[in-house]
Amino acid sequence: xxxxxxxPALPNLSDLIFETGIAARSFADFVTGSGLRLGVTxxxxxGKTIFITALIHQLTRAAKLAAEGRRNTLPVFRxxxxxxxxxxxxxxxxxxxxxxxxxxxxxxxxxxxDRHWPESTRRISExxxxxEFERKAGWRPGPSSLSIDIVDYPGEWLLDLxxxxxxxxxxxxxxxxxxxxxxxxxLAAHWRGATLGLDPREPASEDQARRLAELFTGYLKAARAxxxxxxxxxxxxxxxxxxxxxxxxxxxxxxxxxxxxTEIAGSLAAMMARRYEAYKTHVVRPFFRDHFARLDRxxxxxxxxxxxxxxxxxxxxLENALADVLTAFRAGRSNLLSTIFRPxxxxxLFAATKADHLHHTSHDRLESILRHLVGRAxxxxxxxxxxxxxxxxxxxxxxxxxxxxxxRQNLNAIVGTPLPGxxxxxxVFDGTGEVAIFPGELPADPRAVFRGETLAxxxxxxxxxxxxFRPPLAELGTDGLPLPLPHIRLDRALEFLMGDxxx
Amino acid sequence: xxxxxNRPRPRAFRLDDVVIESQPDAFLVEADxxxxxxxxxxxxxIEAAQKRGLLRRTLISWGGLFxxxxxxxxxxxxxxxxxxxxxxxxxxxxxxxxxxxxxAGLALVALLVLLARELTAIYRQTHxxxxxxxxxxxxxxxxxxxxxxxxxxxxxxxxxxxxxATPRALLKGLVNEIVDGRDLIDxxxxxLMVPLDEEARREIAxxxxxxxxxxxxxxxxxxxxxxxxxxxxxLMRRIAEIYGGRPGFLGAIKLARSVASHLAITGGMAVGxxxxxxxxxxGIAAKLSARLGEGVLNGLLTARVGLSAMAVCRPMPFxxxxxPGVRDVAPFLFSEKKKD
Numbered sequence: 001x002x003x004x005x006x007x008p009a010l011p012n013l014s015d016l017i018f019e020t021g022i023a024a025r026s027f028a029d030f031v032t033g034s035g036l037r038l039g040v041t042x043x044x045x046x047g048k049t050i051f052i053t054a055l056i057h058q059l060t061r062a063a064k065l066a067a068e069g070r071r072n073t074l075p076v077f078r079x080x081x082x083x084x085x086x087x088x089x090x091x092x093x094x095x096x097x098x099x100x101x102x103x104x105x106x107x108x109x110x111x112x113x114d115r116h117w118p119e120s121t122r123r124i125s126e127x128x129x130x131x132e133f134e135r136k137a138g139w140r141p142g143p144s145s146l147s148i149d150i151v152d153y154p155g156e157w158l159l160d161l162x163x164x165x166x167x168x169x170x171x172x173x174x175x176x177x178x179x180x181x182x183x184x185x186x187l188a189a190h191w192r193g194a195t196l197g198l199d200p201r202e203p204a205s206e207d208q209a210r211r212l213a214e215l216f217t218g219y220l221k222a223a224r225a226x227x228x229x230x231x232x233x234x235x236x237x238x239x240x241x242x243x244x245x246x247x248x249x250x251x252x253x254x255x256x257x258x259x260x261x262t263e264i265a266g267s268l269a270a271m272m273a274r275r276y277e278a279y280k281t282h283v284v285r286p287f288f289r290d291h292f293a294r295l296d297r298x299x300x301x302x303x304x305x306x307x308x309x310x311x312x313x314x315x316x317x318l319e320n321a322l323a324d325v326l327t328a329f330r331a332g333r334s335n336l337l338s339t340i341f342r343p344x345x346x347x348x349l350f351a352a353t354k355a356d357h358l359h360h361t362s363h364d365r366l367e368s369i370l371r372h373l374v375g376r377a378x379x380x381x382x383x384x385x386x387x388x389x390x391x392x393x394x395x396x397x398x399x400x401x402x403x404x405x406x407x408r409q410n411l412n413a414i415v416g417t418p419l420p421g422x423x424x425x426x427x428v429f430d431g432t433g434e435v436a437i438f439p440g441e442l443p444a445d446p447r448a449v450f451r452g453e454t455l456a457x458x459x460x461x462x463x464x465x466x467x468x469f470r471p472p473l474a475e476l477g478t479d480g481l482p483l484p485l486p487h488i489r490l491d492r493a494l495e496f497l498m499g500d501x502x503x
Numbered sequence: 504x505x506x507x508x509n510r511p512r513p514r515a516f517r518l519d520d521v522v523i524e525s526q527p528d529a530f531l532v533e534a535d536x537x538x539x540x541x542x543x544x545x546x547x548x549i550e551a552a553q554k555r556g557l558l559r560r561t562l563i564s565w566g567g568l569f570x571x572x573x574x575x576x577x578x579x580x581x582x583x584x585x586x587x588x589x590x591x592x593x594x595x596x597x598x599x600x601x602x603x604x605x606x607a608g609l610a611l612v613a614l615l616v617l618l619a620r621e622l623t624a625i626y627r628q629t630h631x632x633x634x635x636x637x638x639x640x641x642x643x644x645x646x647x648x649x650x651x652x653x654x655x656x657x658x659x660x661x662x663x664x665x666x667x668a669t670p671r672a673l674l675k676g677l678v679n680e681i682v683d684g685r686d687l688i689d690x691x692x693x694x695l696m697v698p699l700d701e702e703a704r705r706e707i708a709x710x711x712x713x714x715x716x717x718x719x720x721x722x723x724x725x726x727x728x729x730x731x732x733x734x735x736x737x738l739m740r741r742i743a744e745i746y747g748g749r750p751g752f753l754g755a756i757k758l759a760r761s762v763a764s765h766l767a768i769t770g771g772m773a774v775g776x777x778x779x780x781x782x783x784x785x786g787i788a789a790k791l792s793a794r795l796g797e798g799v800l801n802g803l804l805t806a807r808v809g810l811s812a813m814a815v816c817r818p819m820p821f822x823x824x825x826x827p828g829v830r831d832v833a834p835f836l837f838s839e840k841k842k843d
Binding site: 401403412465 | 510511512513514515516517518521522523524525526528529530
């Protein structure tokens with residue numbers, strides 16, 4: 001295949017093989033009759049792990065709690081409200097090559113004595129949950145079961161999906177342009193200085209490549225820091241390398257190149273382009289093919305609050321990242337043929353996570369901000385006939401609500417234990433003891449949060465500030481195991497995502 | 504970010520420094536509101552009955568398949584016969600043949616029109632039954648958006664009836680205002696449904712009266728039965744028409760099926776309350792005259808059929824209004840009881 005010379009037929013052929021692979025796998029899935037593939041999509045820190053853990057915990061405990069006569073924690077989920085759920089259990093997942101989702105460890109982290117949020121996900125894992133229920137409609141009412149396959153993965157990797165459609169030169173150009181924007185220029189200065197002073201046509205050298213990759217990674221890491229909370233930072237493995245650390249596929253960086261430069265044999269540009277293509281072929285494509293190409297339902301978790309904390313530049317950045325990522329998914333109305341060979345996502349739920357950081361009276365505003373954030377993706381999905389909904393949600397609810405009297409005003413506040421190091425109104429918390437937090441008010445006009453150039457707004461100037469809390473104290477059931485943790489609208493999410501499959 | 508006006512700044516309060524009012528948990532309140540939605544036996548019975556008749560997709564059942572196949576065969580036979588007839592007519596004279604052909608064409612056109620009417624009637628009936636379920640759901644969930652669209656659909660159902668103009672105008676105004684989903688549906692029921700309910704109750708009362716009188720004086724048992732069945736069918740159709748349906752032949756069959764299953768499902772409850780008590784209590788009347796007792800019994804039966812028809816034909820559940828009982832629609836059948 002002519003070294004670095006890209007032949008025009010090649011992409012088509014490889015695309016074709018790629019598509020055939022996906023079709024073959026979905027056909028196999030259809031024949032073996034595995035159930036619902038739920039795509040839990042979200043950038044890093046959006047709350048994927050918590051969502052999956054809470055979902056499993058709620059469903060596996062629901063039948064037993066109902067038998068004990070306890071209050072139903074998922075009233076909007078009709079399957080449970082109608083008392084048709086008879087049990088749920090974890091099963092060995094179908095894919096032997098992927099580690100199992102460490103549900104027990106995550107749950108232990110949340111409910112143990114020193115309760116804390118699970119560590120951020122460093123590698124991919126998978127899980128199959130089978131729920132047993134009584135079907136009341138359809139061809140065959142009576143006892144039935146549904147397997148739900150869920151994948152957890154580092155959210156950083158998701159940023160790679162848009163790369164599938166870009167050449168090296170294109171990606172380089174976009175990355176350089178983005179890094180020149182006001183919000184990022186200072187963070188990227190070091191790396192930009194190094195890369196702009198280089199001639200991409202000079203002979204390739206491994207040292208040079210390593211140095212550039214290091215500087216580039218440094219820039220990405222800095223931009224991701226909580227203070228800035230930027231989102232559009234591909235390639236994702238630079239941030240979370242998994243088992244690829246130090247491999248040549250990760251030793252590349254964008255250069256100031258034209259398409260023609262990458263064709264000069266032996267040049268730095270050619271080497272970088274080759275590595276970029278290798279990254280796409282060996283890292284991104286398998287990841288996409290194995291986990292995202294065959295989804296039935298999708299929940300897109302968005303941590304809008306971190307971006308809001310940082311400022312308008314971060315919010316716009318999140319908007320771009322989500323729009324890019326979501327174009328990689330196939331949405332559309334399903335029919336039998338598509339179900340067999342080319343599954344489409346026929347229902348997408350956009351969820352603003354961590355809704356417990358705000359009083360419920362602000363949830364409508366949070367939802368409308370999210371609707372704006374993912375506006376492009378919503379329009380695209382609705383165009384092709386997929387059902388879309390937006391919800392402010394907290395899979396685990398760490399706060400309760402209260403009104404604080406201050407002078408003549410009655411402020412709607414939330415009460416919880418902030419994480420150590422969190423800061424609001426000049427006060428820094430040590431992680432012990434409950435406090436009431438008034439997070440400020442979100443603007444009534446959702447467009448207001450997109451306006452402006454600010455990044456990393458300091459806590460003193462912001463109109464709103466969202467503090468992270470420790471997980472809530474878990475109550476124990478009669479069997480000594482923790483009861484499902486409180487949540488906000490997890491039941492509504494479940495009803496939307498799989499209510500129609502368990503009628 | 505300019506220095507903001509008088510908006511409160513984000514800040515923290517130590518719990519021991521400030522006065523804190525605990526608030527009722529909004530999500531628990533919401534959950535409680537959602538809970539009882541699922542369990543209303545009356546509404547459940549109505550929806551189950553609608554599913555067995557009005558909303559049933561006849562082609563899927565074996566019975567439906569049989570009748571469709573048999574009907575198609577009969578149609579083929581008929582077509583063959585027509586073909587031969589027209590040929591014979593043409594053999595005799597061209598004029599006769601042409602007349603025959605024209606007549607056959609007219610018959611075909613009329614058949615198509617009838618068929619189309621039948622289909623629209625069924626579509627309309629299904630639409631009403633679905634509306635009933637959707638309104639019940641929207642009311643239970645207190646869903647404002649769903650309530651708005653459904654109430655608009657409900658009003659559209661009666662757009663061709665001048666007597667409903669005032670309530671329709673009222674609802675049209677309310678749909679754009681901020682009214683909770685549940686309240687909007689209740690308002691629609693009170694304004695739009697109540698006059699129709701009244702009309703339906705009058706029909707039931709008349710039918711029950713007629714049946715009881717005719718049974719009491721009719722000379723033969725067979726005539727009774729025929730009369731009661733005919734009255735029941737007529738009453739069901741009439742009630743369907745009052746609520747906006749126009750059942751044709753197939754529609755009437757579906758309706759009868761729904762009414763029958765509603766009677767079967769709620770039969771147990773009826774035994775508990777009025778029917779059996781009243782029949783037993785009518786011992787006196789029965790002793791006075793066996794025929795009079797029979798008349799009262801048939802009247803009660805007709806009234807119950809009417810009430811079931813009312814329940815399944817009504818485009819919304821009884822919620823703000825109480826569902827009428829036999830005693831409400833046919834008090835004259837119980838007049839002796841009151842003297843006890």
